[in-house]
Every structure is written in C-alpha cells, then in structure tokens.
Amino acid sequence: MLLSKAWALFEAYKRIEGFSSQTLKAYQLQSLLLIGYFKDVEMDLLDTNQLKEHLAISGKHLKPARLAHRIRFMKLFFRWSHEEGYLSKNPTSKIKEPKVERLNTFVNPLIPQWKWRFLKLCFLKGVKLEKQSPQIEYVLK
Template sequence: MLLSKAWASFEADKRIEGFSPQTLKAYLLQSLLLIDYFKDVEMELLDTNKLKEYLAKSGKHLKPASLAHRIRFMKSFFRWSHEEGYLSKKPTSKIKEPKVGKRIPKYLTEREIEHLRESCHSPMEKAIFEFMFSTGCRIGEVVALEKNHINWSNQSAIVRGKGDKEREVYFNTRCDIWLKRYIESRNDHNSAIFVIARQPHKMSVAQMRYIIKRISNRAEINKEIHPHQLRHSYATHLLNNGAPIEVIQSLMGHEKSETTKIYAQLSGRLRKEYYQKYF
C-alpha cells in the first residue's frame, strides 16, 4: 500500500477512536514530512535502516522532545499498518525514543497574574483570562466551549479534553461576573462562548493565542507568556494552597499521576512548609 493511502486509512481510524483534532493535526504534519522524504512509495519498501536514516537526517536540528514525538508517530503508524495487514513486519520495533528529561513547567507568580489581569481591557479579554486561569483548561478546550456547556448555578463547565474525554471544571466568582458581562455585551446568536466580533464565529486557537499575547505585551512582564502557562499557574496555585495531587490530576484531566507530580517539584513554598513541619 502507498504511504498516502495508508495515512488516509490510519487518520480515519484514529478519528473514529476519538483522537483530538490537535493530535490529528500534529500527526498529519509528521505524515507529510515522511511522504516528502520517501516520496509516495509502497510501505513494504521501508525497512528499519531506511527509517533510522530518515530520523538521523530529519532530526539533526530537532530537540529530543520533538524527535521523540516524531518517533512516537512513526511507531503508531507502522504498528497500525502491520496490525491491518499492510506490512508483514514492524520496521519501527527496534527504533527507540531519545531520553527526554522531565521539564519543570513554567508558571507565573501571583504578582505577574495580577499584572496580566490589570492589562485586560475589554470584557472579552477579561472573560478569556479569568476562565483560563480559574479553570486551568487547555486552550483547545476553551475555544471549543459552547454556551450550553456552562452550568451557571454551579459555576462549572463541561469541557472535552484529550482523547475526547469530558470532564467538569469549575470557575470562581470573578470569572462568573466577566463571562456574563462579556456574553451580555454581544449582539450575536452564536452558540460559542468565545467568538470573533466581526461576522461572529467561533474563535480559533490561533486567535485566542494572539489575544493572550496582546494582553501580555501590555503587562510588560519580562518573560515570554503563552496560554499554557496559565494552566501551569493554575496547578501551582492549587498545590501551594494545599490541594492533594489526586484532586489536581482530576481537575486538570491528566491521565497519569506522573504528569501532575511534576508540579510538586516547582512548589517551593509548599516544600518549605513541609520541611519546617517535619524537620
């Protein structure tokens, strides 16, 4: 089977399995790079040595984490192709991922959060910022939010996270106020919570990233700010205030507790309290 045809079938299968649009988009890029390098050849012509050569050449300037992502895609793609009967062997079975050190997430201090908060000018900016910080949602989860996903009486929302899994998240009173003010200020009937004002339609991830960037530029914080830092800051805030790891894991929608435990490394205040308590 040709690489392009195998990819089309693989993508369709993973879409049915509930892979997120973000994951499928990342996989599409990897498939295009693979096809660009080998051209649209028959899959049986690709053996372990050829795939290793591809990784060695294409991965020269990649960070270990990016190379590991490329290898994970290839392993998934070629394993699926073998299971479907398109390949007699799995050419990626002996290819190993590079060792990637655990990166401590970058988070914002309480002072930086306040600077960002003060730099939100419109009800829309305030609503986006407060929702992202008080729920810890991923940006993809925020842009997908619909009005009927909100439970106002419970100050909660149902979001769809990785693997198409739903979870309930909660927001505080400040967020509740700005969400309502923002929605009341709109004249459209679009079902999305966050929309682009001109010809109102659901906001994209790129558009929301731009809004966060615009807010951070006004705040003049001397570091690069990206939306995921609000999620990291949410987790750190919970940890610093004594929330158990299991609770944070559930609220953030982490599948593995190891992902959540990374935050314990950066919570200096809490570690100092434990030291003073137990030493």
C-alpha cells in the same frame, strides 16, 4: 500499500477512535514529512535502516522532544499498519525513543525541591496542614 493511502486509512481510523483534531493535525504534519522524504512509496519497501537514516537526517536540527514526537508517530503509524495487515513486518519495532528530560513547570524556584515534594505529597494524600502545626512551620521556614 502506498504511504499516502495508508495515512488516509490511519487518519480515518484515529478520527473514529476519537482522537482530537489537534492530535490529528500533528500526525498529518508528521505524515507529510515522512511522505516528503520517501516520496509516495510502497510501505513494504521501507526497512528499519531507511527509517533510522531518515530520523538521523531530519533529527539533526530537532530538539530531543520533537524527535521523540516524530518517532512516536512513526511507531504508532507502522505498528497500526502491521496490525491491520498492510505490512508483513513492523520496521519501527527496533527504533527507540530518545530520553527526554521533562521539566516540572509548576515548581516554584524559591522553594527547595524537598519542600515542594512534601507539600505535593500532602496535597495528593489529602492531608490538611494547619498553619500553626510544627510540620508546616518547619517546611515553610
């Protein structure tokens, strides 16, 4: 099956599953990049090494998070194609995502990490801290 035909079926399947339009747009961009690199070839002709080469070339100028997104799309797309019977073997099964350092954007830089964790844990556990309690006075110092 051609990449473009598989993409059309994949998109329809994910739309039926209820994926958001933003997710489908992101997937469409990734599919266009994949089809642009390999042209509209038969999916059976692609192997793991070709996909790794594509990721190495396209990933030179990508941040790790962007490369991880591209890999996640490829793994999802090819795994779906394999499960639906369009591919006899999944060429992305041995491709691993890069480790991406995630930043916690809600951490206040003025509060030490251990204090932040304590307050977060109290919030998650539903513990109400009184302003006059010794625990909160110690934490807020």
